[in-house]
Amino acid sequence: MSIRHGLLALLTRGPRYGYQLRAEFERSTGSTWPLNIGQVYTTLSRLERDALVVPDGADGEGRHVYRITDAGAANVAAWFAAPVARGARPRDELAIKVALAVTTPGVDATAVLRAQRAATVRTLRDLTRLKADAPPPVAPGEHAELLVLESLIFQSEAEVRWLDHCEASIARVDTPSKESDR
Amino acid sequence: MNVLEMAGVTRDHGTGAALVRALRGVDLTVAEGEFVAVMGPSGSGKSTLLRLAGGLDRPTEGTVRVAGTDLAALDGRRLAAVRRRDAGYVFQDLNLIATLTAAENVMLPLELDGVRTRRARAEALAVLERVGLADVAGRFPDDLSGGQRQRVAIARALVGERRLVLADEPTGALDSVTGDDVLRLLRARCADGAACLMVTHDARHAAWADRVIFLYDGRIDASAAAPLPEAAR
Incomplete structure (x- = not known):
């Protein structure tokens, strides 16, 4: 899994800004996967480049909010539908x-x-x-x-x-x- | 205070070429409020250990004390009294009596011990309430779910303020969520002051205990008490 899919899944609940996404990501993974805010913004800019999210202006406190696109919603739906391949772990x-x-x-x-x-x-x-x-x-x-x-x-x-x-x-x-x- | 003390306990079955040493020099204590799990492969002596702790079997060598009393010093009648008053048992096959209600099953050990019916019923209802079954006290075992039946068996093991609970695979064939409820309950009883010794082959169940002991070929593995050798993976 990538952080991409995690953030996209969170954005299906509605527009979010970066710190909000980080907090929700960590909460829903039981804090087993800590993110730094830099990773969140890098991922958001890649998602924007791929047209899976779009900037949705700023909230009242000037924070940049992102919204998921139809392509993004399709991408995250496909991710939920596909089983996870663990892959052989030859280096266990x-x-x-x-x-x-x-x-x-x-x-x-x-x-x-x-x-x-x-x-x-x-x-x-x-x-x-x-x-x-x-x-x-x-x-x-x-x-x-x-x-x-x-x-x-x-x-x-x-x-x-x-x-x-x-x-x-x-x-x-x-x-x-x-x-x-x- | 130690509710169970086993010192130098050995148990042999058979003699000569057929000699099987089920336990060899086992030392084990379980304190009030402590939940101890024993893990080990089939044939490691787990069930023998539990039977000896509950006075259902006698050691070849060594001593077993329950609530300070050396079980070897007791005659059959007094040993039976310890089994009824001090120790409670939860086995995989529950041994609930199908023609008695949940409350009557829980009352049984008290009544065998001469407690009057009215008081036995009051104590049974109190302990059923503690395990969350007050509303089904009047039902027969066949009308209860698997998880409820297991809780009745635990209530029966606890009634009369018995201090030592001995459990052999107490989650039996329950699904994992219902099994967790049973272990949560045993843990809560220990927090209230009971001592619990549980044998299991399932690490996920053993992990609910305060202490996990490994038994291999009738011996407790002392090395298992060593600190974590490496940082967590």
């Missing part, structure tokens, strides 16, 4: 580290996995604490911030499950006749 450091741990002599791969699991669960616990302390959403739209936080929670959970899977796979190769469950 953790995956590479685990792959090297199982193939490098003298490295205890299980210890690597367990240390990572403990660290990831701690991260997960910190994220869950933020979620537990957040006021429950009541009005539509108040979910946005929580949903971003929860995406981080589910990603951490997926990492722990993958680590569990790695450890079980290693254990199976090391001891083909694993003792039964207790």
